[in-house]
Amino acid sequence: MGRGIDFGQIFALIAVLALAVVPLPDSIAPYRPAWAAVVLIYWSLASPRRAGFIATFLTGLALDALSGTLIGQHALALLIVVYVTRKLYLRLRAFPVSQLALFVAMLLAVYQFVLFWMDGVAGRAVSGLETWAPVLGGTLLWIAMWSLLDRGRREAPARL
Amino acid sequence: MGAPGKSGDGVGRGGLPLGVRFLLLALLSCTLMVLDHRDRYASELRQALSLAVYPIQLVVDAPFSAWQWATESLADRRALLEENEQLKRDQLHASARLQRLAALEVENARLRELLESTARLTDRMLVAEILSVDLDPYRQRFNLNRGAADGAYVGQALLDASGVVGQLVRVGALTSEAVLITDADHAVPVAINRNGLRTIAVGTGDSGRLRLPYLTHSADVEVGDLLVSSGLGGVFPAGYPVGHVVEVRARPGQSFAEVIAEPAAALDRDREVLLVWTADDEDEPAATTRTDGEPDGESETEQNLAEAR
Numbered sequence: 233m234g235r236g237i238d239f240g241q242i243f244a245l246i247a248v249l250a251l252a253v254v255p256l257p258d259s260i261a262p263y264r265p266a267w268a269a270v271v272l273i274y275w276s277l278a279s280p281r282r283a284g285f286i287a288t289f290l291t292g293l294a295l296d297a298l299s300g301t302l303i304g305q306h307a308l309a310l311l312i313v314v315y316v317t318r319k320l321y322l323r324l325r326a327f328p329v330s331q332l333a334l335f336v337a338m339l340l341a342v343y344q345f346v347l348f349w350m351d352g353v354a355g356r357a358v359s360g361l362e363t364w365a366p367v368l369g370g371t372l373l374w375i376a377m378w379s380l381l382d383r384g385r386r387e388a389p390a391r392l
Numbered sequence: 393m394g395a396p397g398k399s400g401d402g403v404g405r406g407g408l409p410l411g412v413r414f415l416l417l418a419l420l421s422c423t424l425m426v427l428d429h430r431d432r433y434a435s436e437l438r439q440a441l442s443l444a445v446y447p448i449q450l451v452v453d454a455p456f457s458a459w460q461w462a463t464e465s466l467a468d469r470r471a472l473l474e475e476n477e478q479l480k481r482d483q484l485h486a487s488a489r490l491q492r493l494a495a496l497e498v499e500n501a502r503l504r505e506l507l508e509s510t511a512r513l514t515d516r517m518l519v520a521e522i523l524s525v526d527l528d529p530y531r532q533r534f535n536l537n538r539g540a541a542d543g544a545y546v547g548q549a550l551l552d553a554s555g556v557v558g559q560l561v562r563v564g565a566l567t568s569e570a571v572l573i574t575d576a577d578h579a580v581p582v583a584i585n586r587n588g589l590r591t592i593a594v595g596t597g598d599s600g601r602l603r604l605p606y607l608t609h610s611a612d613v614e615v616g617d618l619l620v621s622s623g624l625g626g627v628f629p630a631g632y633p634v635g636h637v638v639e640v641r642a643r644p645g646q647s648f649a650e651v652i653a654e655p656a657a658a659l660d661r662d663r664e665v666l667l668v669w670t671a672d673d674e675d676e677p678a679a680t681t682r683t684d685g686e687p688d689g690e691s692e693t694e695q696n697l698a699e700a701r
Binding site: 253362 | 420526
């Protein structure tokens with residue numbers, strides 16, 4: 233790899249996994265954001281070298297093991313989201329926050345749709361409008377992350 | 393640091409273009425999903441993964457366990473004494489009933505002998521703790537801190553102090569995943585205790601309700617009837633309470649009545665459940681080694697898994 237181990241990245245990914253399963257009160261549980269997707273989108277935009285495909289894939293597998301979905305389900309959804317973001321990240325960074333947030337909401341909807349679709353293929357579909365609630369939670373979380381963490385980064389040149 | 397001078401959407405570290413690396417891993421994910429879906433060729437991988445994420449589950453569960461421990465150890469003397477009194481009373485009642493049960497069991501065995509049917513053996517149980525880990529909010533599933541190392545197997549029944557809780561759907565090395573009887577994909581074969589009428593209780597996705605969709609209008613069912621597991625289907629041992637009927641409604645124009653039951657077990661309040669090994673799960677030699685409460689893990693588990701399939 234030619235670089236040291238990024239402890240910040242590993243710690244953040246483990247925290248993301250824990251947050252994905254930590255018990256929430258029933259009233260807000262449906263809005264639980266897809267933490268892994270939000271953090272990986274943030275990294276793909278702010279410091280792409282952290283959102284590597286291998287790390288994404290392994291995070292997805294761990295999420296699958298934690299949440300009891302098919303192995304590879306979260307991995308595939310995360311890979312798609314990260315690929316699209318990394319493909320477009322230089323253009324996206326020029327967007328104002330409001331448009332960026334809209335794009336992120338769209339990506340999170342895609343993420344949710346892939347998970348939902350795979351559930352359907354496996355014959356365990358859960359229907360209902362509430363299935364899309366995490367998109368809302370995730371977008372709000374992403375806006376918070378972007379405005380809090382990205383102050384110093386925005387002026388810095390694109391790093392790899 | 394990363395490879396300087398290369399643009400982000402061009403060639404990556406590995407030398408392969410971004411799109412190729414994405415496609416390779418996406419294909420790998422799809423392959424894994426198919427393997428996992430098609431009868432669990434990937435079960436070893438899942439076991440390894442669940443072992444790898446076990447520390448995370450423990451960390452997430454730790455504050456909840458710690459809180460419980462703290463409330464228990466900081467409870468005041470009077471409360472403890474009261475609880476002790478209560479438990480002593482319960483114990484007295486229970487042992488009085490047990491004395492009768494012993495006599496009844498002997499009588500039952502004798503009568504079964506007369507009928508030349510095999511005697512029912514007692515079930516072996518093991519306490520498992522529910523990990524405070526949230527899974528999908530739309531599925532009634534949870535994780536337990538017992539796995540293949542404790543002899544748990546897929547399809548094993550779970551009980552609590554007041555009734556049937558659910559069954560195991562996946563078993564890892566140290567943890568397992570269980571589904572509640574109220575999950576929308578779950579059904580329990582039950583019998584109405586009053587008259588022995590057999591039917592099926594289907595989950596609704598709401599942990600306080602079960603549906604009995606296969607009872608006709610003329611079926612003899614009343615509000616308050618106790619439902620017990622019928623033992624058909626071979627997953628749940630017979631005779632444990634499943635729920636109470638709370639609503640019977642005739643639907644004109646439909647061939648089946650709408651019958652709603654409330655689960656007997658405290659499904660959303662349990663911290664601990666019991667894993668049950670029913671008598672016919674185990675062969676005679678296995679039964680003797682298991683009575684000591686320390687099953688030796690692997691061989692028996694494999695045998696149990698084979699039986700469960």
